[in-house]
Amino acid sequence: MQPEKRVNRLRTPPPPDPRPSSPMPPTNRPNSGRTTSPSSSPRTTSSGRPSAKKSAMNMLLRKQWQQGRAYVRQHPWLKMVSLLIARTILVLFLGSIAWVVALKYLPVWFTPLTISRKWDTIGTDNSSTIYKTWRPFEEINKEAALAVVASEDQQFPYHWGFDFDEIQDAIKENQTRKRPRGASTISQQVAKNVFLWTGRSYIRKGLEVYFTVLIELIWGKKRILEVYLNVAETGPMTFGIEAASERFYGHSAYTLSRDEAARIAAVLPNPNQFSIRRPSSYIQRRTRQIARQMRALGGQKYIRNL
Structure with missing residues (x-):
């Protein structure tokens, strides 16, 4: 007959309880009039995800952006026009700064x-x-x-x-x-x-x-x-x-x-x-x-x- 093995209960966790053979049926408690917590709101989830309305708006914007890119690919001249406008604005901006700098030193x-x-x-009797x-x-x-x-x-x-x-x-x-x-x-x-x-x-x-x-x-x-x-x-x-x-x-x-x-x-x-x-x-x-x-x-x- 072998001697009983000692168990260090401070280091070794106790064995888990056996699980029940069948889950307990949920109890249907009547709503006592308490308000639901913000985490149970249908607009946002407990993990902080955006609401369904915001997600739908993001999807709509993404779809419109993709449609716009597809339209530009189908019409290459639009890209050329946009580049021309951007370059014109850049040239005018740099030119205005150069003009102002030059007139800082030159007589007007x-x-x-x-x-x-x-x-x-011109074409009048007044002195010109x-x-x-x-x-x-x-x-x-x-x-x-x-x-x-x-x-x-x-x-x-x-x-x-x-x-x-x-x-x-x-x-x-x-x-x-x-x-x-x-x-x-x-x-x-x-x-x-x-x-x-x-x-x-x-x-x-x-x-x-x-x-x-x-x-x-x-x-x-x-x-x-x-x-x-x-x-x-x-x-x-x-x-x-x-x-x-x-x-x-x-x-x-x-x-x-x-x-x-x-x-x-x-x-x-x-x-x-x-x-x-x-x-x-x-x-x-x-x-x-x-x-x-x-x-x-x-x-x-x-x-x-x-």
Whole structure:
């Protein structure tokens, strides 16, 4: 008779219980009114899989994508057209950046606005001579620079191309004004005068925003103001501060006084209607207002660190 073998019950698990010969029938308990858990919801499974509705939508999108690819394979010209459009957009994008970089250093001798004014005089009795003289920023009296900032865009040294507070104020005022008031900054005016055609459209406005961002990033404030002082329309067929000073005052823009600079800035909203040489009572009143604003801003030191 062999001795009974000891079993280490701490290391060896006990033998499993024998399984029942037949499964127990499930009990049908009545629903006591308890809400089902989120895991039993028909929309998602317990493993976090997407709902049946989302799966059906994914299958529909996948099917449409496959049908689109098959349609393009059946019509090879569509692929050629899409590639041509993509390459055109890329060329225009790179070309616009190169154009902006080049004009950071080169004088802006002509703009779409000067060409338009020249074209309008063809076949008429009006003079077709364009008065325009480029002057570097250092050769223009800073009173002129301060005057246009005080008149057109007092937040010019601080914003990044757009004055959103002024835009909101203009939207509120234009709800009751008969003639809409603009809220374009000096940067926006330079962008549309130098790079865009004349007129109004949503496409032009979108391009204006695009070029405004570019010149703010690439040119900087000083170059933007320099270009504005040279391309802004200051009178009939007259563009720039230097041309206006020589034509209407008889001397260079380097020797402009504060009142003379303020009068040039006063006619900028409509230089073909208002006159620098023969200012109306409105222009005289506006000139005094701009001169007061120039003093309130602190004089030339306001634009010294552009």
